[in-house]
Amino acid sequence: MDAMTLDDIIGWKPLLTDEERTIRDSVxxxxxxxxxxxxxxxxxxxxxARELIGEIAELGVLxxxxxxxxCAGASHVAYGLACYELEAGDSGLRSxxxxxxxxxxxxxxxxxxxxQKQRWLxxxxxxxxxxxxxLTEPMHGSDPGGMTTRAVxxxxxxxxxxxxxxxxxxxxxxxxxxxxxxxxxxxSIRGFIVEKGMPGYEAHNIPGKMSMxxxxxxxxxxxxxxxxxxxxxxxxxxxxxxxxxxxxxxYSVGFGVLGAxxxxxxxxxxxxxxxxxxxxxxxxKQLIQQKLADMGARIVHGxxxxxxxxxxxxxxxxxxxxxxxxxxxxxxxxxxxARDARAVLGANGITTEYHVIRHALNLESTYTYEGTxxxxxxxxxxxxxxxSAF
Amino acid sequence: MKxxxxxxxxxxxxARIRLNADSSGVEEESVEYKVNPFCENAIEEALVLQGxxxxxxxxxxxxxxxxxxxxxxxxAMGADRAIRIEGVDTELDSDLVARILHKVVERESPNVxxxxxxxxxxxxxxxxxxxAQYMGASQACFASEVVLEGEQAKVTxxxxxxxxxxxxxxxxxxxxDLRLNEPRYASLPGIMKAKRKPIDVLTLDxxxxxxxxxxxxxxxxxxxxxxxxxxxxESVDDLLDKLKNEARVL
Ligand SMILES: Cc1cc2nc3c(=O)[nH]c(=O)nc-3n(C[C@H](O)[C@H](O)[C@H](O)COP(=O)(O)OP(=O)(O)OC[C@H]3O[C@@H](n4cnc5c(N)ncnc54)[C@H](O)[C@@H]3O)c2cc1C
Numbered sequence: 001m002d003a004m005t006l007d008d009i010i011g012w013k014p015l016l017t018d019e020e021r022t023i024r025d026s027v028x029x030x031x032x033x034x035x036x037x038x039x040x041x042x043x044x045x046x047x048x049a050r051e052l053i054g055e056i057a058e059l060g061v062l063x064x065x066x067x068x069x070x071c072a073g074a075s076h077v078a079y080g081l082a083c084y085e086l087e088a089g090d091s092g093l094r095s096x097x098x099x100x101x102x103x104x105x106x107x108x109x110x111x112x113x114x115x116q117k118q119r120w121l122x123x124x125x126x127x128x129x130x131x132x133x134x135l136t137e138p139m140h141g142s143d144p145g146g147m148t149t150r151a152v153x154x155x156x157x158x159x160x161x162x163x164x165x166x167x168x169x170x171x172x173x174x175x176x177x178x179x180x181x182x183x184x185x186x187x188s189i190r191g192f193i194v195e196k197g198m199p200g201y202e203a204h205n206i207p208g209k210m211s212m213x214x215x216x217x218x219x220x221x222x223x224x225x226x227x228x229x230x231x232x233x234x235x236x237x238x239x240x241x242x243x244x245x246x247x248x249x250x251y252s253v254g255f256g257v258l259g260a261x262x263x264x265x266x267x268x269x270x271x272x273x274x275x276x277x278x279x280x281x282x283x284x285k286q287l288i289q290q291k292l293a294d295m296g297a298r299i300v301h302g303x304x305x306x307x308x309x310x311x312x313x314x315x316x317x318x319x320x321x322x323x324x325x326x327x328x329x330x331x332x333x334x335x336x337x338a339r340d341a342r343a344v345l346g347a348n349g350i351t352t353e354y355h356v357i358r359h360a361l362n363l364e365s366t367y368t369y370e371g372t373x374x375x376x377x378x379x380x381x382x383x384x385x386x387x388s389a390f
Numbered sequence: 391m392k393x394x395x396x397x398x399x400x401x402x403x404x405a406r407i408r409l410n411a412d413s414s415g416v417e418e419e420s421v422e423y424k425v426n427p428f429c430e431n432a433i434e435e436a437l438v439l440q441g442x443x444x445x446x447x448x449x450x451x452x453x454x455x456x457x458x459x460x461x462x463x464x465x466a467m468g469a470d471r472a473i474r475i476e477g478v479d480t481e482l483d484s485d486l487v488a489r490i491l492h493k494v495v496e497r498e499s500p501n502v503x504x505x506x507x508x509x510x511x512x513x514x515x516x517x518x519x520x521x522a523q524y525m526g527a528s529q530a531c532f533a534s535e536v537v538l539e540g541e542q543a544k545v546t547x548x549x550x551x552x553x554x555x556x557x558x559x560x561x562x563x564x565x566x567d568l569r570l571n572e573p574r575y576a577s578l579p580g581i582m583k584a585k586r587k588p589i590d591v592l593t594l595d596x597x598x599x600x601x602x603x604x605x606x607x608x609x610x611x612x613x614x615x616x617x618x619x620x621x622x623x624e625s626v627d628d629l630l631d632k633l634k635n636e637a638r639v640l
Binding site: 018029030061074 | 463577579581585
């Protein structure tokens with residue numbers, strides 16, 4: 001029988017709008033033509049392709065699913081599909097877009113003043129201003145409510161002191177959305193736009209990563225940074241502020257990692273059709289097919305869920321527990337698929353030339369960031385039982 | 391400056407195709423369509439010329455309702471509006487398409503008509519030339535550079551073994567070769583805007599095309615033979631031996 005494409009098995013084509021299909025095709029083409037030729041080098045050297053930011057912005061993916069302020073206003077499913085194709089390139093590329101769009105821009109779009117929106121969002125959509133999102137701290141990861149970064153009122157300003165860690169885009173960000181306590185408890189958490197060049201603010205790169213090498217991950221060091229009250233996001237109060245941003249971004253992570261998984265499956269299928277051992281192509285071996293079938297089935301489940309939840313998001317009816325489920329399972333599916341693809345490619349699988357090891361390494365990060373697998377398991381467990389086991 | 395760009399959709403050149411039961415055509419079910427790559431060069435050139443000289447870029451295609459997606463992806467690149475002429479692929483040949491386009495040219499009076507040099511499905515490479523003939527206008531096919539100077543177009547053409555630069559009066563028909571430009575990527579805002587750009591739909595009757603007889607009849611299609619599996623050679627001597635005696639290329 002003729003081979004079917006994964007798209008055919010997912011069966012999403014008839015369910016997507018023309019715009020959604022065209023957006024996906026356009027992003028896919030850009031990734032193939034412009035990004036794939038350089039990713040192996042970037043990954044080996046440990047750099048993010050900053051020269052491409054202008055092109056990425058021109059594609060219109062920055063702020064893609066936001067309305068107004070120079071943003072495309074595309075559907076959430078369209079944005080998800082764009083992430084799916086970006087991450088087939090590299091998780092670092094999609095992370096750049098997710099952080100800019102779903103964390104930094106979204107924080108301002110959702111919680112900012114009209115002046116803040118006017119000032120930052122068009123610049124950020126055009127890629128002229130890059131944002132990062134500072135929530136995690138060296139001592140507080142899964143439990144951000146324990147953060148120690150403090151903002152102390154001083155006349156019309158705030159003085160912010162503290163360290164943020166593992167911050168994507170930190171190194172070259174023009175603005176950081178920094179979450180800090182204004183009092184003792186988590187309810188006092190507020191968000192601030194801290195701008196590059198403000199005295200006392202520094203960003204550093206974190207060296208030695210074996211995952212997300214083509215993404216800039218850094219730390220923010222803030223020592224009595226004077227930030228005007230006009231830079232506070234007035235509508236964000238308490239831990240719910242940053243958590244809602246994360247829920248928004250996790251949706252793009254879920255879609256994204258499935259794109260990386262799809263890439264790994266395609267690689268594994270193509271490889272096993274060509275590679276002959278014991279006199280026949282590996283694709284004719286049952287143990288190989290079992291791996292491919294398991295990968296394929298789980299990617300299909302993920303994509304179907306992604307479109308379903310995307311449509312719910314369009315109705316503004318997507319619950320954060322649903323996003324936890326989607327992020328958790330998609331990341332596990334992708335990590336397993338990348339590891340299995342790596343195994344199926346044998347020794348070739350460990351080289352950057354075949355890309356699957358790069359995806360497998362990156363997907364260790366997606367398993368952990370935006371809420372670890374375990375934390376989302378606890379979120380789902382709490383939803384099912386009503387009991388908190390955090 | 392008004393530029394008319396005739397575009398065609400083709401089955402995704404990267405997709406595997408199947409023939410229908412009687413081998414008279416390609417199985418259309420579940421195939422993906424794309425804008426013909428050379429047509430994308432034509433659209434890109436029209437947008438570049440519009441950027442330099444102002445005016446309007448109008449797309450035209452002949453096809454059924456579902457070519458609308460193809461048209462929208464051209465509009466998403468930046469064209470202003472489009473015209474779709476009702477038609478079915480199997481009831482068209484290059485000559486009829488050229489006669490249809492001629493009627494569209496009479497309605498729209500463009501200064502420049504851009505087309506792809508050929509469609510990658512049929513590889514006919516005829517519509518541009520035939521259209522110029524019906525219009526009684528000049529043509530410059532296989533363009534790799536286009537410069538508009540007043541009422542003239544200076545076009546560099548890719549000919550066998552080199553380049554030829556010619557100057558022709560407008561209105562003129564220009565067909566795009568691959569090296570003419572690099573088509574832009576449709577942006578998300580562009581794709582969203584395309585949804586609201588007008589697409590006029592006309593029937594052949596409304597256009598005044600009465601003679602719809604075809605001059606070409608497709609008798610049969612055949613897929614290329616399956617590629618033979620490769621084999622590994624043990625040594626350089628082996629390779630030389632095979633190149634000499636099996637492949638006979640040495
Ligand atoms: C590449 C990369 C980019 C990142 N980008 C950003 C960014 O832009 N902005 C930002 O703010 N953060 C960012 N992060 C940080 C990320 O969100 C955190 O790493 C994550 O929240 C986990 O925190 P932690 O690393 O401190 O692990 P910990 O919280 O210390 O967890 C360690 C382990 O314990 C488990 N664990 C924790 N609590 C429980 C529990 N109650 N029960 C059972 N198990 C538990 C975890 O699941 C994990 O396995 C990034 C991280 C990476 C790797």
